[in-house]
Amino acid sequence: MSKKEIIHLYKKIIEDLKSLIEKGDYKKGDLLPSENELCKKYETTRVTIRQALSALANMGYITRKHGKGSIVSEPKSGLGILSLSGVTANIGDRKLTTTILQKPIKKAWPDDFFFDLGEDELAAGCIFFSRLRYINNTPVLYEETHISNVDLPHFSSRTLENKSLFKILKEHYKIEVKEGEQKIWAIHADKNISHLLNIKTSHPIVHMKRRLQTNNKGVRIYSSLYCNTEENFLQDSF
Amino acid sequence: MSKKEIIHLYKKIIEDLKSLIEKGDYKKGDLLPSENELCKKYETTRVTIRQALSALANMGYITRKHGKGSIVSEPKSGLGILSLSGVTANIGDRKLTTTILQKPIKKAWPDDFFFDLGEDELAAGCIFFSRLRYINNTPVLYEETHISNVDLPHFSSRTLENKSLFKILKEHYKIEVKEGEQKIWAIHADKNISHLLNIKTSHPIVHMKRRLQTNNKGVRIYSSLYCNTEENFLQDSF
DNA sequence: AAGTTTTACTTGTATATACAAGTAAAATGC
DNA sequence: GCATTTTACTTGTATATACAAGTAAAACTT
CATH class of the missing domain: 3.40.1410.10 (Chorismate lyase-like)
Structure with missing residues (x-):
């Protein structure tokens, strides 16, 4: 019996956006698509989109600005690794x-x-x-x-x-x-x-x-x- | 006109739990009250409780375990400060x-x-x-x-x-x-x-x-x- | 007595919705 | 022309709900 690896939507959104940032499609200072635009793209609701975006913010990929949007951050070495x-x-x-x-x-x-x-x-x-x-x-x-x-x-x-x-x-x-x-x-x-x-x-x-x-x-x-x-x-x- | 400082519920929950941990009422390894118990206590829903708990997890105060609960972490020196x-x-x-x-x-x-x-x-x-x-x-x-x-x-x-x-x-x-x-x-x-x-x-x-x-x-x-x-x-x- | 199933609890993921509040540009008024 | 107001957009906070899935102890079976 193969263990079906169900991939959760919010995780897919995280990986998608992360890779777009790492590839350079979104550069430092750019705005990500708004929450509502991402809702349409992924056919989901804002709660799920926000779950992904707040994870990305915690990982240092973006900063979020009330009333404005999700701003792509400077690439970080991450996690305090030397x-x-x-x-x-x-x-x-x-x-x-x-x-x-x-x-x-x-x-x-x-x-x-x-x-x-x-x-x-x-x-x-x-x-x-x-x-x-x-x-x-x-x-x-x-x-x-x-x-x-x-x-x-x-x-x-x-x-x-x-x-x-x-x-x-x-x-x-x-x-x-x-x-x-x-x-x-x-x-x-x-x-x-x-x-x-x-x-x-x-x-x-x-x-x-x-x-x-x-x-x-x-x-x-x-x-x-x-x-x-x-x-x-x-x-x-x- | 005094700027009314409305304090958001999820922030109050964060501060409450943080101070209980810092005071030592909850010690390393203890379980926090379950999400549903916290819902009753603060008269709110799980989404709001989870917003507070995930913030505390990100700050390193707790770790969360699926099916079990929120486990209080070892006090940290915090944020990589030397x-x-x-x-x-x-x-x-x-x-x-x-x-x-x-x-x-x-x-x-x-x-x-x-x-x-x-x-x-x-x-x-x-x-x-x-x-x-x-x-x-x-x-x-x-x-x-x-x-x-x-x-x-x-x-x-x-x-x-x-x-x-x-x-x-x-x-x-x-x-x-x-x-x-x-x-x-x-x-x-x-x-x-x-x-x-x-x-x-x-x-x-x-x-x-x-x-x-x-x-x-x-x-x-x-x-x-x-x-x-x-x-x-x-x-x-x- | 020992292994298995059930049960009751926990957190995880997700939908749908509402209103508050910050931002910035367009429209308006003088 | 310039300040003000409106508008349309953004993210922030919050409620209510549903089902999935992990955990651990109680109940059941053999």
Whole structure:
């Protein structure tokens, strides 16, 4: 018996509008069609349209203005997830590349793991991998990631080089990051980090540990990252 | 003619439930009254109750579970606003004190101000103050704050020592932080910072610049902070 | 006693409707 | 020409209702 995946109307409207915004059909500052126009288009009533629009507003895609309409917002990095920006405002002309130092492997959690783990999580072990990110061929950010070991078919063989981890989790496994916390230190680069990032050991480095919760309660993402902020900085919006 | 401040029902419900949660009448894990019970209590219908509950869910006060109810969440530091935590889990037995180095004064924006300012904002000038925060009598965090110069009566004379800036803005001026962005660097302490935080100039320091938007579109808060993360760290949840 | 079904409750999705209130441009009056 | 009023549109708040679907405990069956 196939589980019929009924797709709810308000969710379809959300996806439709979101993709139109992401595609660029609606740009920053544009007005979306009015609630009544959307009612006609989707053959529904304002309550349902408003359910979709208020979700989009909460996700930061639009802002709503009483008496005027739904105004498309500036694209956001979203959810406070950290992104990497250069001191130059324009990121378009800078080349961001990634190399995988450790391909995803199953292993036990490290004994000295910084965040507290649940019993189930501890017993199941984790998937570990590490990446080094370059801006214009200069290594800038080293990141070690641990993911709770749940069933993620073919995850190990996926190419993490060019695609965002978050995109892969969303597209292939329907896993989305919901919330999280991060802890931040400034440290001196140790021997290992200074070698990886090609800097002196006395160089100041941002060290950050993050725990991200997802919509799949079994899946949590832990990452520990080291960033050389001499010519770049870490940026976060919320 | 006095502008009658009609208070909307769904907003009253939000405030009621929020304060019951904040007071501790409902604790983490508790179930709120069901939607139908709330309908009776407030003499309204489920659509209005659900409007309030979904707002509370978005604010992180509750999570909703299909077929079960509205579950009260863990109190959050909220909105990704940075807080200061020690390496010891228990913050209760550590003494956090603040001294004001520069009392709030009106002044022009610095010429080299890091964030872009709107024309109105630039013309109006700003309120500036700086604070130094201690944990167990050790200086740990130095913060310079600029607020858009709008009408905040008696702000300069308020005591910023013991109360959170956010609390003052909320309680006295109904200004709440909505969203923001932050940029993070690791740097070596310069002469000024090393003197303030009582450390060597070579010491690594977290430098962070934040811009916070509020529900009052004229009011933005800019802060630049320097933190010694040798025995403490900066923590952020979102 | 153990597994299954029923029941009573919960939240989720949706339709249909009404009036209030903000916005901006067109129509009006002087 | 310029200020005011009207109008047509927008989103905001609210009521009333219906059925779908998840949850958990009670009732029933074997």
